Amino acid sequence: MTDKFSNSYKSGPDKEGHFGIFGGRYVAETLMPLILQVEESYAKAKSDPEFDRELKYYLEHYVGRPSPLYFASRLTEFFGGAKVYFKRDELNHTGAHKINNCIGQILLARRMGKKRIIAETGAGQHGVATATVCALFGLECVIYMGAKDIERQAPNVFRMKLLGAEVIPVKSGTSTLKDAMNEALRDWVSSVENTYYLIGTVAGPHPYPAMVRDFQSIIGKEVREQILKTEGRLPDTLVACIGGGSNAIGLFYDFLDEADINLIGVEAAGHGINTGSHAASLNGGVPGVLHGNRTYLLQDNDGQILDAHSISAGLDYPGIGPEHSWLHDIGRVNYVSVQDEEALEAFKLCSRLEGIIPALEPAHALSHVSRIAPGLPDNHILVVNMCGRGDKDVFTVADSLGVVL
Amino acid sequence: MNEATTGRIEKKFKFLKKEGRAAFIPFIMAADPTLDVSLEILKGLPAAGADIIELGVLFSDPMADGPAIQSAGLRAKSAGANLHQTLSMVREFRKVDDITPIILMGYYNPIYIYGNEKFLIDAKNSGVDGLIVVDLPPEEDKELCLPSLEKGIHFIRLATPTTDENRISTVLTNTSGFVYYVSIAGVTGSKSARSDEVRAAVKNIKKYTELPVAVGFGIKTPEQAAIVARSADAAVVGSAIVKVIENNIDETGAPSDNLVDNVLEFVSSLSRGVRESR
Numbered sequence: 001m002t003d004k005f006s007n008s009y010k011s012g013p014d015k016e017g018h019f020g021i022f023g024g025r026y027v028a029e030t031l032m033p034l035i036l037q038v039e040e041s042y043a044k045a046k047s048d049p050e051f052d053r054e055l056k057y058y059l060e061h062y063v064g065r066p067s068p069l070y071f072a073s074r075l076t077e078f079f080g081g082a083k084v085y086f087k088r089d090e091l092n093h094t095g096a097h098k099i100n101n102c103i104g105q106i107l108l109a110r111r112m113g114k115k116r117i118i119a120e121t122g123a124g125q126h127g128v129a130t131a132t133v134c135a136l137f138g139l140e141c142v143i144y145m146g147a148k149d150i151e152r153q154a155p156n157v158f159r160m161k162l163l164g165a166e167v168i169p170v171k172s173g174t175s176t177l178k179d180a181m182n183e184a185l186r187d188w189v190s191s192v193e194n195t196y197y198l199i200g201t202v203a204g205p206h207p208y209p210a211m212v213r214d215f216q217s218i219i220g221k222e223v224r225e226q227i228l229k230t231e232g233r234l235p236d237t238l239v240a241c242i243g244g245g246s247n248a249i250g251l252f253y254d255f256l257d258e259a260d261i262n263l264i265g266v267e268a269a270g271h272g273i274n275t276g277s278h279a280a281s282l283n284g285g286v287p288g289v290l291h292g293n294r295t296y297l298l299q300d301n302d303g304q305i306l307d308a309h310s311i312s313a314g315l316d317y318p319g320i321g322p323e324h325s326w327l328h329d330i331g332r333v334n335y336v337s338v339q340d341e342e343a344l345e346a347f348k349l350c351s352r353l354e355g356i357i358p359a360l361e362p363a364h365a366l367s368h369v370s371r372i373a374p375g376l377p378d379n380h381i382l383v384v385n386m387c388g389r390g391d392k393d394v395f396t397v398a399d400s401l402g403v404v405l
Numbered sequence: 406m407n408e409a410t411t412g413r414i415e416k417k418f419k420f421l422k423k424e425g426r427a428a429f430i431p432f433i434m435a436a437d438p439t440l441d442v443s444l445e446i447l448k449g450l451p452a453a454g455a456d457i458i459e460l461g462v463l464f465s466d467p468m469a470d471g472p473a474i475q476s477a478g479l480r481a482k483s484a485g486a487n488l489h490q491t492l493s494m495v496r497e498f499r500k501v502d503d504i505t506p507i508i509l510m511g512y513y514n515p516i517y518i519y520g521n522e523k524f525l526i527d528a529k530n531s532g533v534d535g536l537i538v539v540d541l542p543p544e545e546d547k548e549l550c551l552p553s554l555e556k557g558i559h560f561i562r563l564a565t566p567t568t569d570e571n572r573i574s575t576v577l578t579n580t581s582g583f584v585y586y587v588s589i590a591g592v593t594g595s596k597s598a599r600s601d602e603v604r605a606a607v608k609n610i611k612k613y614t615e616l617p618v619a620v621g622f623g624i625k626t627p628e629q630a631a632i633v634a635r636s637a638d639a640a641v642v643g644s645a646i647v648k649v650i651e652n653n654i655d656e657t658g659a660p661s662d663n664l665v666d667n668v669l670e671f672v673s674s675l676s677r678g679v680r681e682s683r
Contacts, residue, residue, distance in 0.1 A: 026545060028469045028565075029542050029563045030565040031567075032543075032567075033567045033568065033569060172472075182466050182468045185468040186468060189469060189592055192590055289513045289517055291468070299514070301518070302487040302519075303488070303514040303515035303516070303517065303518030
């Protein structure tokens with residue numbers, strides 16, 4: 001770790017895009033000039049008040065920010081411990097936090113003069129958010145999606161098509177999110193001149209992990225203001241689910257330097273980490289290099305990437321953003337895991353007690369809250385990021401519960 | 406102070422210069438379609454006219470490769486390929502051939518997991534002469550490029566159509582052995598570049614380096630190889646060769662009896678194209 005990291009957890013990455021040993025730019029030479037161009041354009045945009053003004057405009061009037069911070073009184077009562085708040089990012093336009101990042105990057109792509117947007121998607125949430133912003137600005141949109149994911153997320157595929165996107169099924173490899181990302185990278189290598197790759201999470205080559213984090217960090221900034229207003233003080237614990245980790249870093253980032261705030265990331269343990277059928281890169285993987293960055297990965301002894309599994313398609317990725325790998329190694333964030341079954345229980349509980357059907361992704365975070373909240377004092381303030389709504393998951397959940405729709 | 410290289414690549418290009426022709430470099434994926442058949446092909450390549458050999462290292466997520474080499478990887482994976490085995494393949498080859506340079510080509514993660522230091526020692530001891538690691542651009546030179554040069558293993562860099570004048574010197578700085586010009590912005594085995602563009606690009610790279618310049622990606626026929634060999638120091642063919650392997654496998658995945666002959670015959674035709682081009 002370099003010295004400049006010692007005073008603040010928020011100063012990363014360094015200029016080569018490293019968070020400690022993680023991150024970097026592990027891409028083919030064909031992409032390097034463009035990646036350097038993205039970095040330069042983003043740096044320029046970041047310091048341009050006009051870009052900030054535009055971003056704020058769309059976040060307020062199109063996305064619907066700020067999202068509410070809601071006191072979940074019935075769950076709090078049920079747990080009988082900590083005060084549980086939901087950051088309601090599932091109320092954003094398109095139903096998840098993904099749109100925060102898409103608005104930011106589409107404004108950048110426009111500045112760079114790119115006319116064609118490509119993206120990868122797992123559950124389809126990022127694909128829908130990308131197709132949405134492309135429709136908004138009249139840009140050509142191509143979404144790569146694993147053939148297996150297309151089968152299990154049919155409603156989102158149709159939404160993307162309605163929005164004018166072309167959805168390309170990816171049949172290579174294991175036909176899931178990682179293969180969709182490979183295929184998007186292959187497209188990009190072949191179309192660098194006119195195409196912008198809109199990555200959906202805090203992974204990929206520098207500057208993507210830092211840029212996506214910046215766009216998502218509005219979540220934590222709003223929480224700070226809102227909780228100060230309602231409680232007059234900062235929260236004690238923040239909890240968020242982690243696939244690639246964009247909603248989690250979005251919630252955590254603004255609070256990284258407040259050492260007494262407990263930060264908890266919840267990975268998807270699928271059928272259980274010891275079964276090998278899971279998506280918990282930090283708790284069940286080792287560092288390696290994939291998709292442009294060094295990070296914790298699920299892989300075998302020969303460095304071949306393994307399939308991830310989670311009931312939640314959005315967490316079903318064998319890697320994690322490099323900044324999380326770094327925060328894990330230095331111990332600033334505590335990363336735990338929750339299995340499919342536990343997430344389903346939390347999904348049902350939240351629907352019944354709060355009238356909010358959560359996506360399966362934040363149901364993982366909620367499940368961990370159900371473990372810890374009962375043991376915490378009633379003046380303990382806990383915020384969980386409700387990063388997506390569950391409409392997209394009703395078929396999956398019905399299937400798991402043996403219900404035929 | 407860097408260790409000496411094996412010298413095979415330097416000797417080969419010196420020899421070819423005397424002969425007044427370009428090198429022909431075939432690519433095969435290690436253990437495609439099986440370990441034994443792959444080793445048989447490897448051993449037969451020099452007699453079929455290979456001047457230098459690129460041996461592919463399996464990676465589950467080959468983001469710069471098109472369908473042909475992806476399929477080669479899947480076959481190698483089913484055959485149980487791994488990096489240890491690939492190095493032992495090179496050792497077997499070196500028992501019968503101590504002249505033809507071998508370059509391992511692939512992605513970084515399998516090497517990183519093997520352990521960089523241990524890998525470089527084992528690779529050199531096995532008779533590997535150089536490395537092409539697709540996802541290690543100059544920005545990550547400290548990872549493997551510099552340690553590799555220290556150990557006397559050539560680190561062959563890729564230059565591409567997107568490598569502009571500002572970047573070319575960055576790309577060439579720590580390149581050794583030769584420079585590999587990727588003639589198209591695209592994945593392996595996709596479109597082919599126009600010959601006048603390739604000629605201009607090679608000429609441009611040569612303004613900045615004394616190293617030989619090889620050209621690859623998109624060369625599929627003896628005729629295309631011949632055209633490239635007129636302006637470049639080497640022509641690389643990969644996808645078209647592994648395609649011949651694919652076409653000689655039946656539905657059950659078993660190799661046909663004449664798979665090796667058919668592959669080597671195609672390699673010979675490519676090599677003749679290169680030899681007769683000037």
